[in-house]
Structure formats: structure tokens, C-alpha cells
Amino acid sequence: MCVGLILSSCFAIHPELQNAKSVNKGAHSYSIGVYGGANVLVETYGVAGVHNYGLTDKVDWSTDGSFSVQASSLKRVFQGFGVNQYNLSTGPKFSMLNDEFAFRLPATITFSAEELFLSASPTLLWDVIDEKTTLFLRYNRLYERNAIEGYSGDLLLGFNYFLPLRSNQIMLSIQSNGIGLYGGIGLTL
Amino acid sequence: MSCDRTANWTTIDFLSGTWEGQEITNYIKIQSYPGALTPHSTAHLLNQIDTANTTSSIDSAGIVIDENIFVLLGEDKISITGTDKTIDWSFDTESIPPGLEPIFDSLRILFSGEQTFDIQLLNRKECVLYFDTVVPVYYAGSLVNVELRHTQYWKK
Numbered sequence: 001m002c003v004g005l006i007l008s009s010c011f012a013i014h015p016e017l018q019n020a021k022s023v024n025k026g027a028h029s030y031s032i033g034v035y036g037g038a039n040v041l042v043e044t045y046g047v048a049g050v051h052n053y054g055l056t057d058k059v060d061w062s063t064d065g066s067f068s069v070q071a072s073s074l075k076r077v078f079q080g081f082g083v084n085q086y087n088l089s090t091g092p093k094f095s096m097l098n099d100e101f102a103f104r105l106p107a108t109i110t111f112s113a114e115e116l117f118l119s120a121s122p123t124l125l126w127d128v129i130d131e132k133t134t135l136f137l138r139y140n141r142l143y144e145r146n147a148i149e150g151y152s153g154d155l156l157l158g159f160n161y162f163l164p165l166r167s168n169q170i171m172l173s174i175q176s177n178g179i180g181l182y183g184g185i186g187l188t189l
Numbered sequence: 190m191s192c193d194r195t196a197n198w199t200t201i202d203f204l205s206g207t208w209e210g211q212e213i214t215n216y217i218k219i220q221s222y223p224g225a226l227t228p229h230s231t232a233h234l235l236n237q238i239d240t241a242n243t244t245s246s247i248d249s250a251g252i253v254i255d256e257n258i259f260v261l262l263g264e265d266k267i268s269i270t271g272t273d274k275t276i277d278w279s280f281d282t283e284s285i286p287p288g289l290e291p292i293f294d295s296l297r298i299l300f301s302g303e304q305t306f307d308i309q310l311l312n313r314k315e316c317v318l319y320f321d322t323v324v325p326v327y328y329a330g331s332l333v334n335v336e337l338r339h340t341q342y343w344k345k
Contacts, residue, residue, distance in 0.1 A: 041225065041226065041227055041228070042226045042227075042228060070226050071214075071226070071228065072212060072214070072228035072229075072230075076212065076228070079342075081212070081214055081228070081340065081342065082226075083216060083224065083226050085223065110223065112223040112224065113216070113218055113223060113224050115218075115223070117223060
């Protein structure tokens with residue numbers, strides 16, 4: 001279990017800056033955000049963004065990207081002691097049950113420490129409380145298992161809360177993989 | 190004006206003196222995994238570098254815990270000999286899971302004797318030493334390559 005703790009703490013922890021509702025056919029939506037968090041070993045700071053394009057009224061093509069740095073503190077990040085990680089996920093998003101639920105099935109490319117990693121990131125989104133809050137569950141499943149620990153992915157649970165400001169365009173996002181806690185603030189455009 | 194005084198300094202001049210520990214980061218990369226960064230504070234350490242005798246002495250709370258001799262390899266590498274005890278302060282083993290013990294058993298062998306560091310940064314105030322290596326580790330009956338990226342950050 002302890003090995004699992006150290007080995008499952010560093011992968012693809014980024015917010016889900018959207019709700020379950022799909023955009024109209026041919027329409028676009030964008031969100032951007034900053035986030036940070038920590039586990040017992042390191043802190044993480046990053047920026048993220050998401051784009052949705054309406055393929056139909058119920059199906060979007062959803063793409064999100066993030067850049068994060070892990071280090072012992074934000075000061076160390078700026079001193080260059082961090083480890084960078086880039087994530088890009090893209091795939092369909094299916095909204096259902098009156099747009100209250102959505103299922104994303106993106107493929108994810110992660111670049112970290114001069115290596116590329118491929119994974120699938122199936123994600124469930126559930127809008128509650130009059131679309132003011134979105135709960136999400138994402139499993140990032142690596143294509144290739146880790147050689148030592150058999151590590152194959154992270155399960156992430158989180159929620160977005162849309163603040164009653166700027167027509168609900170500002171959201172707080174909190175998520176955890178059970179080891180670390182991460183949060184951020186996003187803006188839908 | 191201080192820049193004028195160091196204009197002709199070489200690496201050995203900058204190294205001389207007492208350095209205060211800041212942080213050591215060990216980045217452990219294992220096959221098929223992005224890696225685990227395990228930073229820990231070394232603020233309790235003082236590194237007394239005697240360039241006349243080419244010795245380095247690590248002090249923690251008034252107690253000498255490690256002594257080495259070193260050789261400069263050009264202006265940007267330093268080879269440190271007598272590193273048998275270095276692993277004791279280079280890794281915060283309290284935060285390292287016991288399951289990674291095979292890796293550290295291999296590292297103890299690696300650290301014993303001599304280790305060559307890149308001098309990534311060196312000026313009057315800061316010193317960053319770095320090395321990376323691949324350690325073959327037997328795990329569950331198979332050989333796994335574990336890459337270690339080790340960075341020491343010191344300040345005056």
C-alpha cells in the first residue's frame with residue numbers, strides 16, 4: 001500500500017472545468033483555470049483549459065489540456081526545481097438524462113520527464129443543485145502498467161461549484177485522488 | 190563592486206566556505222511511470238568545504254555526520270570520494286515507503302566510494318549539484334531499471 005501511495009500520486013491530477021450539459025450543435029465553449037494542491041510528498045501547481053464543440057445537441061467533442069509543475073513549494077517551482085507535466089485529453093462527451101449526466105471518453109497523452117505516456121480517461125459528470133454544482137469521477141487508465149508496483153492509473157473524485165458571479169461563469173473546483181487534495185478556480189468563456 | 194571581486198574566481202574559489210543546506214530532491218523514475226518526486230528540507234545541514242585540503246564535512250546540529258574528499262573535474266563536475274554515509278542524509282527515509290527498500294539497497298552500494306556530480310549552478314550565494322543514474326533493481330523476480338535524479342541545493 002505504501003508503494004502505491006508514492007507511485008500513484010503524480011499523474012494527471014487536473015480539474016474538470018465543465019459541467020455535464022452539452023453545447024448546441026456547432027457551438028463552442030471554453031473554460032480556463034488555475035489550480036494547485038498537495039499530497040504527502042509534493043505540491044502541484046498548474047493551469048488548465050477545456051474546449052467543447054457541439055457535434056450534435058447531445059454529443060460534444062471535448063478537449064482539455066493542462067500544464068503542471070510538482071515541487072516542494074511554489075518558491076521551488078520558480079527556482080526551477082520542479083518537474084513539469086503536460087496533459088492533453090480529447091474525445092467525445094455524451095450528455096444524457098436531460099443533460100444532467102455526461103460521459104466523456106477521451107484519450108490522454110501525458111508528457112513528463114522526457115517521456116510520453118498514453119492513457120484513457122473515462123469521466124462521469126453529474127450536474128446537481130440546478131446546475132450550480134457538478135460532481136465528476138475520472139479514471140485515468142494508463143496504457144502500460146508500471147513495472148514495479150503494477151500501477152495502472154488514478155481514480156479522481158471532485159466537484160465544481162459555480163459561484164453566483166458573472167452569470168455563473170466562475171467556478172471553484174476541488175478534487176482528490178485519495179492521496180492528495182487539489183483545488184482551483186476556473187472561468188467559462 | 191562585488192562583481193569585480195569575483196571576476197577572476199574559478200569553481201574552486203566559489204566552492205570554498207560554509208554552505209547551508211536548503212533542499213534535496215530525489216526524482217525516482219520507474220519503467221512505465223512518470224516518476225515520483227521526493228523532496229526534503231536539509232536546512233539542518235552545514236557543508237564545510239575546505240578547498241585547500243579538498244575536503245567536505247557535513248554537520249548536523251553540531252555533529253559531523255559525513256566527511257568526504259573531492260576532486261574537481263574541470264569547472265563543471267565534482268567527484269566526491271568517501272560517500273558511504275551520504276545516503277543517510279541524502280534521502281529522507283522516513284517519507285520513503287518501505288516497499289522501495291530494494292531501490293535504496295542498490296543506492297547504498299552506488300553511493301559507497303565515489304560519486305560524480307554536475308555543478309549545475311555555482312555562484313557566491315548558491316550551489317546546485319546534480320547527478321542521475323540508472324539503478325537495476327530486482328523486483329518480484331525480474332530486473333527493473335530505476336532512474337534516480339538527485340539534486341542538492343545549498344546556499345550561503
